[in-house]
Amino acid sequence: MSSEHKPSLKPYILVFAALMVLTAATVVVAKFDLGAANDIVAMVIAVTKATLVVLFFMHVKYSTRLTQLTVIGSVLWLVFLIGVTMMDYTTRRMSDEVRGAPYEAPGLGLGGQMGDAAVAVAPGPATAAARHE
């Protein structure tokens, strides 16, 4: 555990500097329009920062295998949670095409305002089919 490695100031200062630089970088990069790359860059920077904090400030670099496994495990489960949930949403359009369901703009326009409406009329039969990418 951490007690086994000799404490030293240097890594803390270096990591701190790196974190500050990366924060500035993420703001600066966001100023430019890079399309989808904006998100990717922002996330790469955030993940890098988080990794630095975990490895050095939280001493995981010098910790037991069990601790390291714990960190990896929690990230993995986070991926399960988000990834598998998105597995549904990313394939909804394909699914609705097969089922002939109009793939509607989710949410908007439906719901509460349908108020006292009596019975709705089917949207045109072609709606769904007209929705491929």
Add this chain to the structure above:
Amino acid sequence: MSNPALGAAGGAAGTAAAGHAVAHHPDLQHHFDTLEQQKDSSSLGMWMFLVTEVLFFGGLFATYVLYRLRFPGVFAEASHHLNVPMGAINTGVLICSSLTMALAIYAAQVNRKKAIVGWLLATIVLGATFLVVKAFEYKEKFTHHLVPGPNFDPSQFTPDHARPAEMFFSLYFVMTGIHALHMVIGIGLLAWLVVQSNKGRFDSTYYNPLEMTGLYWHFVDIVWIFLFPLLYLLGYHAR
């Protein structure tokens, strides 16, 4: 497995000799054999707690990811109403506080008891600064009618963006609110540590509570490291 070992015992073993060497440390709890075992246990316990924290925030991030991908344009527009300088400053403040926290532990490791108190106080001040800035931001949102609910003013958005924008602000408040709550708890823990270290309880043989609180504090920092770009910097270039 076939090894019917006394000494080869796994995990908790800790030979009797080792047990005695430090057995009388005042901070050793009765049900542990050694201080080492106690420290390993609390460290593992803290890590397990952080795992639950990761997934706790995970639920929020999952929600964010879905709606962000569903309404990228709206989220970009709505994020224009957040204050990037304040967010960026707060990010810096939190990183500084992470450094001071790490330095407090370092001070304990090298037996500089005075410095522990100083670094802890610095951490508290930085944490409080973060919360104050956050409070100003919240206030701004209130006055601008950006708080979801009946007082939300949709007219500030492109008409068809108003409702998903309300969703964005719902997420904004839930995510930053829960994060701020964690900060408050962290500051409470730090205050308790200040009292303890003022009594000189921590040194290089025993600084477990410092280390545990440090893990928690850094974790809260990490959450913010993600919240900042995800909430504030969307479509920053288009402002």
Add this chain to the structure above:
Amino acid sequence: MSHAAVHDLNAPSASKNYLNNGYGLRSWLLTRDHKRIALLYLFSVTGFFFIGGVMALLMRLELLTPEGDLLQADTYNRVFSMHGISMVFFFLIPSIPAILGNFLVPLMIGAKDLAFPRINLLSWYLYVFGGAFTLWAMIHGGVDTGWTFYTPLSTEYAQGQVMMAALGVFIAGFSSILTGLNFVVTIHRMRAPGMTWFRLPLFIWSNYATSLIMLLGTPVVAVTILMVAAERALHLGLFDPRLGGDPVLFQHLFWFYSHPAVYIMVLPAMGVVSELIAAFARKPIFGYKIVAFASIAIAVLGFLVWGHHMFVSGQSIYASTVFSLLTMLVAIPSAVKVFNWTATLYEGSVSWDTPMLYALGFIGLFTIGGLTGVMLGTLGIDVHLHDTYFIVAHFHYVMVGGTIMAYLGGLHYWWPKITGRIYRPFWAKVSAMLVFVGFNLTFFPQFILGYMGMPRRYWSYAPEFQVLNVLSTAGASILGIGYLLPAIYFAWSMRYGEKAGDNPWGAVGLEWQTSSPPPTFNFHETPIVTHDAYDYHDQRPTTAAKGEAALV
């Protein structure tokens, strides 16, 4: 397994133990002894079981006739919601882990206590607070969302005390997280010398797997409930279709926890059954390592199948396909366990004591419950069966026929250790039979009802469903008596039961090496482990262990 505590084996039975070590209320309410905390849990959890049970009886009475005559529709809805909430969150999830697990985990691995005794006490208090909120909600009108809290019903339309009940569940969730945390750390860090991972009793393995699920899953449901509360109270819109939100997202987040939660409910039961089978066949569990790993496999795979509750929710059919496939895979480790238990009996020395009857009941009923679960995981069938009584039958088979059977078996098995006394075996066997018969009569007809198409959560129903519903209600009253009996004879035995001795069953395992009831720090001397679990050959029961036979 060990030669622990030899000094104390013949000590006078009046010696200090955890029960007579202080009698005041404070000595209980502020205790940090895992065994006392286990008993605190036993009483509070049993309370919730009877509350849930009374709700069940009310429902069954209402369902005696097709018309709604006993209860109003609204009342019925609140009754089944509170039934589900108290049974799942306040009875079944804490039952085995927080009672038997709390009591046994340190004992079985040769530790003095759990790693964090104060946190252990805290988790009981959290449970009690959560329970108090839920009871408050129940008294002030109840909840009408079902135990699943689906949005937007729960966020906007439900009339009941959703906030309070949600808060209760939220708090109880932290109780469960802390218990899991305590177990994981204890199992990693507090094992006695020589207690290697593959010498651990299977009960420990399964509680370890359970704890992982508690740690990884519970926070997600906690935050989900928080979001529902925020939406309901503060009108934030996180699942609100009017703001572009998706109510089905709630279901994803809810089932991310609540499917693994069904394994929180059944894995500890499987652990109990492994102990029972080994002890009453006097034989190691067949394929020990495979059974141990199967627990872990269930815990991990169990996180990837939640979408099988959402096949007709409008979920993408491709996602449904993947979920269905993974559901099939997660059933395999359970199947392997069933076969291994059965094979353990082969060439065993099988005793017919009450705990063993419950263990057999578990295997049989869990098999039926599990197989019907796999049927539901099959896409083409679930479309028809979803939200019908087939589901109700499936989950009562696994939860009541499975977990409660194991829980009762475990209570009977460890009762002499917990209290130092033994119940009346005759009554125990009578109640085991009543439970088995009553259970099947209650829930088997529901499979047929389900395929016929009777939807669940219906307060009145079409007349052609009546015959089977009458059978079901009749079964429930037998079942109720079957559950009432143990409550009576266990209570009786605490005072009047015969002294059991330290090891009445002649079982190996560290918990049987110490005195009954155990002393406050469990062992007079840290045990040193030299044998594999269930090693009956090298550790023949020395004193004649008569089991219940001595008493009949």
Add this chain to the structure above:
Amino acid sequence: MRSELQFFPDSASSMAGQVDALYLAWAAISVFFSLLIAALLVFFFVKYRRRHEDEIGLEEKEAPLLEIVWSVIPLIICLVMFVWGTRVFFDLYRPPSDAQEYFAVGKQWMWKFQHPEGVREINTLHVPVGQAIKVTMTSEDVIHSLYVPAFRTKQDAVPGRYTTLWFKATKAGSYHLFCAEYCGTEHSRMIGQVIAMEPHEYEKWLAGSPATKTPIASGAQLFATLACDTCHRDAKDPRPARAPQLAGLYGTEVALADGGTAKADDTYLRESILNPATKVVAGWQPIMPTFQGQVSEEQLAALLAYIKSLEGHSPKQAAADGNGAAADRGTL
């Protein structure tokens, strides 16, 4: 038709047989394994019962082969059943191309239906036998679930989006229609009937049922009452146009102000009415007010039907392609 002592549901759709076969196969597998386990348990229980108090079981043997066998056999069974079940599932949810479109709205606590001919019903749905019918549904409040046991199919109706199911009734008769998703107080009263009729009887019923206005007619009326026609004037109107012509619009490629194009399909029309500023037609100012919150879902559908009718659109053309998602709406 339904007797008091019946333990199997009516089978009245083209899919019922397939689902029943799958179910019965699983039931047989389950019975087999349950009996197998029970028999082994009882047999061992008796055969190896403890004969004297100090007896212990025979030493453990390892049998890796056995472990493999009893993992692989269930695995194979499961995989086979998975494939079979998934095929049935896709059949259950992939409507045939000749399916007639019905529309359903669930609300606390009733089902509202509309036939393609415009006839409306509440809690009862008349359908012709032998004709595939696709029901597109949504909900006005909470989640409901349309369930017809005799057809072995169900589908949740979710507020905020459309879902579908389809069936082809094979036997005339009246069948239960349930709401299967718990939806509040009167959930168990959100029930009704599907009445399957021979086609000629169905025609008769249709003719006799109180004719409601067709969607197109009510759309035309709305177009006037909502004052759409003040801007979207008839082509023959002498006054200068304030808004683009809508006749013949459907199915065409529209040039947008931001330089892009959009296919004028249902979603686009919908979008244009609810969120007109999202996609502005090239050459026009975004002066059209949003009708979000002012038109109900049904009115919207009627408007769409009317706009489409302005050129007698061909579904084939519309089906060609085109992505109607709004520019700032993501893919999900």
